[in-house]
Amino acid sequence: MAEFWMELQPVDSYRVKANGVLSEKDRKILTFLYQPLMGAECLALYDTLVTEVEENRLWSESHSHTQLLNLLGISLPNLFQARLKLEGLGLLRSFVQTVGESRHYIYEMAAPLSPEQFFSDGLLNIYLYSKIGNAQYQRLRRFFSDTPMSEDGFDEVTRSFQDVFETFTGSELPVTTAENGEPVGRAQSRGVTLDDKAFDFAVMIQSLSPTMLSRNAVTEEVRACILKLHAIYAIEELDMVHYLYRSVQADGTLDLDYLRKIVRDGYQMQHNRLPELKAKTAAPPETTTKQELQEGASDTEALAYYLENVTPYQLMVDISDGAVPAETDLKVIDEVMAQQNLPIPVMNVLIEYVLLRLDGKISKNYMMTIAAHWKRKKVQTAKEAMEMAWAEHEKYKKLQEEGTQKAPSNYRNNNRKFNQTGRKEILPDWFDKEEVKPVEKAMTTREKSTLDKQVEEMKKRLKEGR
Known part of the structure; x- marks a missing residue:
């Protein structure tokens, strides 16, 4: 699945387009037939978007996604996943326009399938049956069905238009202009769209x-x-x-x-069961790379591999011990990555470098300056970015020794050294190229760094095949 933070931010604006009017029966279909497949959050998002379009109108006003988040009371990742499910079920089409640093979305709403279309679909009805079971499935079929009355023995006596009304003899015809707008009809159904990429x-x-x-x-x-x-x-x-x-x-x-x-x-x-409808998840790292790490990789190699394969969002989550990153931080990362067009592994090293240098804070100007430098140097891999960061530290270290510049502080909770003023200089493991004893022997448990823990947890996850 796509990473939401690269496609959607709360500040992005949107407008809702209705391709027609939904009936009360459509809402019942959504509640009873679609909701078991997509969940209550998706239904709430659909209802909210449809409601934003005023009665007898086809377009809503422009709003930011912050409004949706506040109305629904959900997180940005959940909003993005709900949108994807609506798209997959044929209830929503999304269009985006990028102007400078701003993104503008159009959400076109579609009507659900009719009961007849749904129960004969051959896809959605199978997943619904698997989800709710036979008894509930048959109850819903009866709810949306009726027994037709036989017309045998009846003769049709309906008159035609010409039988009832006089032929038009006027000389003027109604004029249709673009200023009059587009007449609103019933919303059209799209259904689920499948391609043959996976089937030859x-x-x-x-x-x-x-x-x-x-x-x-x-x-x-x-x-x-x-x-x-x-x-x-x-x-x-x-x-x-x-x-x-x-x-x-x-x-x-x-x-x-x-x-x-x-x-x-x-x-x-x-x-021994029916299939279940499940959203796709990101594919795990390749087995061959995991095997290489299992054969005695050093901490530096393991960290480089981790930064090559993790997403920036997941990196922020890991650094925060599982907490959801701040939207402002994600926005800065997204802007820097987009403007400098950095590869994801390089961006990961930059994120960790900035967080360590600034004591866990994200600074857009500081990050943009380093990103521009690395872009000019054509840095493409995590290892190259780590080398650049180490070289930058060595430059600061040399200047400090010459007394022309203060040493950086509050960088990392490991490899601690003191400068001439007695202030601690905290460095990342991969800045120090001299051989050191294993961390477990050189430090007490209380002194172990966040990076050491992160590397150990990452190597453990790799061994477990996660």
């Missing part, structure tokens, strides 16, 4: 035997059904071929209802 239809088609199933039988409707089955049950191309063979009817066409049934039964038989 070419492989499946080539594997079909012409004597078993004609390739012409794989129509657009069949393709759409296959994509939904793959999205739900992760059926591979060759396995899908066998399911298609079993679904062939006497006339050579495919029975899609039977295809859905045998795929579902096969999944249940193998996993």
Whole structure:
């Protein structure tokens, strides 16, 4: 999943676009059919955005995302994830325009599927069934269904327009101009959008035997059904071929209802459960790199690897012992990274360097100055950035020894030394290139640095495969 802080900040503005009017029935569909799949926060976000558009209007006024955060009482990460779920379910389309350092969003709201579309969707209804169980699922089907009355024995006596009204004889016609605006109609449904990036239809088609199933039988409707089955049950191309063979009817066409049934039964038989709808998470680091670290990597190598692979947001969380970083700090990091176009590993080293030099504080001007310097030096990796930081420290150290500049203070709680005035100079582990004894032997537990703890916890997580 995308890192929210790189795409969304509270100061970013937005406007809501309605592609039509939602009915009371649409709201019931959202509450009973969509809410179990996406959660209450998503429903609250959808309702809030729709409500911002005034009655008989298509556009809302412009607001910052801070308003949404205050109205919903949720964090920025939760707001971003709720937005992604609405997009994935076909209830929201997002557009962004970047002007200088400002981002402006348009959120276009879509209506939910009708009950008939939802219960025959082949994707959303399966996940709903898995989520709420058979009894509740059947109750909802009855809630949104009705038995049609038979019209047998009745003759239609409806008159046409011409039977009721006189033919128009006026000479003037109504004039339509752009100033009059766009008439508001009912909101349109989009449904879930699936692509075929993860399913290779070419492989499946080539594997079909012409004597078993004609390739012409794989129509657009069949393709759409296959994509939904793959999205739900992760059926591979060759396995899908066998399911298609079993679904062939006497006339050579495919029975899609039977295809859905045998795929579902096969999944249940193998996993003893129905599939669940889950949001994607970030992929773990590659196993090969983990193995290299497990073979006796030094603290410096482990730290370099950590800074190469962690996101700036997660780095801030780790440094804060799990606390959510301040929005102002994230905004500064985002601006510096965007303006200087620094690689993420280099930005990570810069974040840690600035936090250590400024005793846990973020300064935009200070960070921007160093970032510009590293950009001019074409620093691309965490190791190169660490070398630059070490070289900068050596320069300060030399100036201090010459008595022309004070030594930096409050940098790190390890590798402590005293300057000529008796003031402690605190340095990061990777600034000191001289061989030192293992930290466990050289320091007491109380004197262990935050960096040492961070490195140990990171190496432990790598060994556990997290």
